[in-house]
Amino acid sequence: MSNTANVSILTDLPSGKEFRQAKLSNGLQVVAEVDPRSYSMSLGYFVRAGARNERDPQSGLSHFLEHMMFKGTARRSAADVNRELDELGGNSNAYTSEEQTVYYATVLPKFQDRIVDLLSDMLSPTLDAQEFETERQVILEEIAKYEDQPPFGGFERAFEIHFGPRGLGRRVLGTNESIKAMTAQQMRDYFYQRYRGENIVVAASGNVDFDGLVAQVESMTAHWADRPQPTALPEDDPNTLPDGVELTPTVDSPDANQTYWIGIGDGPSAADPDRHAARMLGSILGDEGSSRLFWELIDTGRAEVATCWPQEFSDQGAWFTYLICDPQNLASNLQSIRTLSDQLVQAAPNEKELQQAINKNTASYIMHSERPGNRLFGLGSRYLMHGEYLDLDQTISGMRGVTTDAIARVAKKYLAATPSAVQAGN
Incomplete structure (x- = not known):
């Protein structure tokens, strides 16, 4: 833990739990609500990468990228990722919202090191071009399936009308038009832009070994500080509508x-x-x-x-x-x-x-x-x-x-x- 800073502990909680926090050298923050009485521990990577962070050419990229995190790393194939998640026997998944993308798992405390290793590794994906094309079709099917279900895109339209078609009003899944036009290079640039230590919190709860968690996350994410910073896309034209968006009620x-x-x-x-x-x-x-x-x-x-x-x-x-x-x-x-x-x-x-x-x-x-x-x-x-x-x-x-x-x-x-x-x- 020699590379960590601002380590703090809050022990006088009425619930009997303990809150601990540390900020790592790459800007990533680790927080935990520690309760040794628990029979399980939960871990999550919370990334400030949601629909409101996207530009028009990136519409739906946060969610698309979430899918790609399960498609393999330099150390693990897609099959390895999914097999290991099953082996740990807990509850694991991911989701994307307007403001964040979250990767999480709940396991027995004895598997803490393994789940930290797995989730941390997943956040350095290969973003393979062939896998990208395959998953594009999965995303398009997901959009079609959602639009077939009541209330038939009504909530998305309500968000677009109230907040405007960008920011909080941008569709989490994107549109058919934006997903079809998307490229693997756009995804890589967005990944390097958003998946940086200063945009991420690692949170844990339950029966957590906090010192071990901080040391392992520090070791596994130190190289994130070396991720390139791509040129930011220009601001969207507020006088236009994104492709595939209507504002009729x-x-x-x-x-x-x-x-x-x-x-x-x-x-x-x-x-x-x-x-x-x-x-x-x-x-x-x-x-x-x-x-x-x-x-x-x-x-x-x-x-x-x-x-x-x-x-x-x-x-x-x-x-x-x-x-x-x-x-x-x-x-x-x-x-x-x-x-x-x-x-x-x-x-x-x-x-x-x-x-x-x-x-x-x-x-x-x-x-x-x-x-x-x-x-x-x-x-x-x-x-x-x-x-x-x-x-x-x-x-x-x-x-x-x-x-x-x-x-x-x-x-x-x-x-x-x-x-x-x-x-x-x-």
């Missing part, structure tokens, strides 16, 4: 029997103190199990789905409303949603209704957090985007501190405005 699907309606407006960011109140507001108004929308539209058989929720990003947020119903009921159902929303804008919920939402959300969060694999994602994402650690008790305290006045404030802020809307299906 309807998505045609003549074979559908139902109507899919998506409303999108502003919401709190992941750094906004009001995010906890917004989550409780979403639960009160549109929880799928028991909420005002549930009793008005689902329990009465007027809709199949009627829900709402805030979606948080690092510096912005969105408020979604989602309705699936018979086309004949669309207008009346939308009026009911507007009426119920206005009621919360005009008057805060009663204390009993708020406490029910708090109890349900805190219980769900506590049960979800029992496994190191679940704690990993909040830990890594929070540190990558905000450089901070929030333990379980801090988050629960934020939820339990929500008041009816806070609910009234966020209702006026996010429910009063008329949302942008996208309609798909019949």
